[in-house]
Amino acid sequence: MKVIDIIKDANANLLRNKLRTFLTILAIFIGSFAIVSTSAIQAGVNSFIDDQVNSYGGEGYLAIVNKDSMDALEGLTNAMGGGNSGPIEYDPDKKQDGMTPINEEQIEKLKKIDGIDGDSIVKQKSLDITYVTSKETDKKYLMGAEALPPGNIKVATINGHSLDLKADEYQLLLEHTYVKALGYDDQNIVDKKIKIVVKDQFTNEEKTFEARVVDVIAPGVVSMSMSYFNNKLADDIYEENTKYYPPEYKDMTAAVAANYDYNKYSAEEIKDKLEDIGLSAMTIDDIVGSIKSFFDVILTVFKIFGFIALIAAAIGIINTLFMAVQERTREIGLDKALGMSSGKVFASFTIEAISLGFWGSVFGIVVSIIIGNIVNVAFHAEGAFLESFPTFNLVIYTIQDVITVTLLIMFIAFLAGTLPARRAAHKNPIDSLRYE
């Protein structure tokens, strides 16, 4: 008997008792729907979080400040409420009102630490921008901005454009709240020039930088309300800010960004090494890790529910096929009398089980994709809770996930089918033909 005939017959047999087949498929559908939906949400959340991570410079990124500065930051957080250690005591010897600069000696030591990529060390120059404005508005706005962090830079943007770091023109990625204020919308602001004005703190002379908006930064959970400049714009503004500084102050910095070899060292090992030279660092995990693990826990729970549903569905398949074997006893007897081998009888019932699994998983996936996309659109509608995160796709269906789930369910269905199929295969044709 040809395989194609076995498959055709198996599917035809499923249609004989439509209600029973439907109910069995429904059970598989629930499991498939749960697992595919959780995978899609997980993919959505992960992709969103990865965007956030990349906008920081990717995995291996370290934001390094002086240890004193970190204490000051913690003190500030504690003073604002929360924290376990309580307010920090006043210390007349400590500078409390800001960040302690990182000195050149520390940077030299940092370069020599094993696991730190010396070339990746970038001093975070804080840019002092007086205000920004555009042709479309009379209003002037304050702005926080910095050069893009080093490393694997992929800032999530609304229209998908990115900065040309080495361009000879002034470019920026604009923080999303500025778009409306400057009289544009997320799309038509692209390639428009805005005015960035820097006023010297000593002389009050004003210099205007006309910079092209390459794109708008998508709002994210770790947004620091920063706009990002390309190197030329950042360098020229810094130069303008510091043109009257004594030369030794020009290079002073409170924060350094660097990359470490995350394949070789754990974040804790690197942090300990930095501690030794009086520096304190934050990794990507410190910034976004807790959000990720929170989602992972919830989604794992949902996935487990999905698997439990699948186990119940597998029992449903076993039950359905045992009934089918019973009902078709005489048919099986006839098939065997007419020369069908036990192997083919076994195959025909397992293929029936696999078909049940296949259709259940396909319906689960299709319905999940439809509902997922409707919900995604609904959640991004005006007033809905994802409105302010336009790049956050709640569900992402990858071909890989879809195929994996389908194959997995077909395999579970096959395992479930082997029990009734064995019974059918072992039937004696004479007894089966006598069966009433």
Add this chain to the structure above:
Amino acid sequence: MSKKPLISTRNLRKSYGRRSAAFEALKGINLDIYEGESVAIIGKSGSGKSTLMHLLALLDKPTEGTIKLEGKNTSQFRQHKLNDIRNKKFGFVFQSFFMNSNDTVLNNVILPLKIAGVGFRERRRRALEALRVVDLADKAKNKANDLSGGQKQRVCIARAIVNDPKVIFADEPTGNLDSGTGERIIKLLFGLNERKGITLIIVTHDQDLANMCDRQIHIADGEVVEEGIKQELYDENFDGDNDNDGMREKNTIKRIDVEED
């Protein structure tokens, strides 16, 4: 009948159950069935005639003894080979038809060819041809369930001949039919026997049907109690004076006069 037998059994025994509870359904059957013959296996229910047919049709294995098919000992055959023989060389007609009643007539006839793995067009062509033989080609598309009993049995005969078998095993083929319809089925079967030379092995308890066969084998309590041949054949083969000419010792051969019974 000087040819080699198509099927021959020696000391065929079949018992069910074990040791003290064992029941011996067949107690040493010796039989030779020749190509093109029509043979009736006749006996009361419980006589062992169905068991014998199942063994001859290779649907079951004997507890003891041998069955030779075309001179080859079938106990040496693997399951796969046995399946193949039933599929390609045997045809089956059952008392209660055994059809997939929700399927079409055509698909029911196609079944043996489908199992054999014959291609779609070829098996359709051959099934229609078989239906033409039983005069049901116009019902090919009908549901099997919508046919009358006689038509159903004709479909089963079409199914039995679709693979061009050497032997047709018919188990009480007229058992579920009225006498008129039964007669038509019998005519059909004997027609196939005569025209195509298909060996016919009919299991029945109906003496009238048995009388139409070339040879009758009476079974009682698992043994051959009597073996007889038709009048014409008797006249051809034995000259009346020599009682034991060409006969096996154990079985007695009786002249059977069709008119007498």
